[in-house]
Amino acid sequence: MPKxxxxxxxxxxxxRAGGILxxxxxxxxxxxxxxxxxxxxxxxxxxxxxxxxxxxxxxGNLTVKMLEKVKKVIACEIDPRLVGELQKRVQGTCLAxxxxxxxxxxxxxxxxxxxxxxxxxxxxxxSPFVFKLLLHRPFFRxxxxxxxxxxxxxxxxxxxxKLYCRLSINTQLLxxxxxxxxxxxxxxxxPPKVExxxxxxxxxxxxPPINFQEWDGLVRIAFVRKxxxxxxxxxSSAVEQLLDHNYRIHCSLHxxxxxxxxxxxxxxxxxxxxxxxxxxxxxxxxxDDFIRCLCLxxxxxxxxxxxxxxxxxxxxTPLSVSPKTKEFTLWA
Numbered sequence: 549m550p551k552x553x554x555x556x557x558x559x560x561x562x563x564r565a566g567g568i569l570x571x572x573x574x575x576x577x578x579x580x581x582x583x584x585x586x587x588x589x590x591x592x593x594x595x596x597x598x599x600x601x602x603x604x605x606x607x608g609n610l611t612v613k614m615l616e617k618v619k620k621v622i623a624c625e626i627d628p629r630l631v632g633e634l635q636k637r638v639q640g641t642c643l644a645x646x647x648x649x650x651x652x653x654x655x656x657x658x659x660x661x662x663x664x665x666x667x668x669x670x671x672x673x674x675s676p677f678v679f680k681l682l683l684h685r686p687f688f689r690x691x692x693x694x695x696x697x698x699x700x701x702x703x704x705x706x707x708x709x710k711l712y713c714r715l716s717i718n719t720q721l722l723x724x725x726x727x728x729x730x731x732x733x734x735x736x737x738x739p740p741k742v743e744x745x746x747x748x749x750x751x752x753x754x755x756p757p758i759n760f761q762e763w764d765g766l767v768r769i770a771f772v773r774k775x776x777x778x779x780x781x782x783x784s785s786a787v788e789q790l791l792d793h794n795y796r797i798h799c800s801l802h803x804x805x806x807x808x809x810x811x812x813x814x815x816x817x818x819x820x821x822x823x824x825x826x827x828x829x830x831x832x833x834x835x836d837d838f839i840r841c842l843c844l845x846x847x848x849x850x851x852x853x854x855x856x857x858x859x860x861x862x863x864x865t866p867l868s869v870s871p872k873t874k875e876f877t878l879w880a
Contacts, residue, residue: 575670581735601662608637615643624654665691700745765849770830779826794848
């Protein structure tokens, strides 16, 4: 019997600065350059009446500067040591009453009301946190967030770019996204292994009135192989089985008779050809292209139920997590 091989442990590097031992394996890289701190705050265009959400405040370099400008800062921090440092930073000052600290995992808690979000995020939570932000209600005005450079470039990538992916189109469907500035490794302590970037995210209000489940199903199919034509992508046996199932469920719910010689493969190719999408490729399709695809006759892209379901629009569905991977599913 072969020996079981232990899985590779995630790398854990630690750095000491100012008496605190930072766990870089948990994404603890403190932004130390005051010029970068001030630039981020300037780009957030904060107002005196604002309530600001900050995730991962660390030792409070951003926090203190924001407290001087806004009504309130709600800082979410998972590390009790850093919570203590942040409390010491404002203790006995006029800023203390303007700071609220929430201790715990921001991904597992409900977000409070806020006008703007400004954060130097732990990079490993970038994707699920962006998803959580864009589903948050009521709408916030904007978010100014520090990300790993490659992730930031994927957020803003346009059709035709090598970095254009599901993350790009899903984010841009829901928000206006701009790359604001690059931030080098040496602006942090301890310095990370990767370069960073600051991005502005402004949610679209109202969001596009489309069916989230259908959108997600279509984009998943198209981006499995983003360089393939839609005609080729839809010839996958798994895709054909899914669309055939959905078509039959739809007909059953609407008492529509299905022809004896019906073949979903022929139906798919006919619809794609008639609408001019056969030779389109996901890598070069923009949001309008995908929205038009949602209107293709008699094609449904998400797993239908045999029971009638309400036409849930985008954002009216709950945050979904894959039961197998425990990961958020919108951005993969």
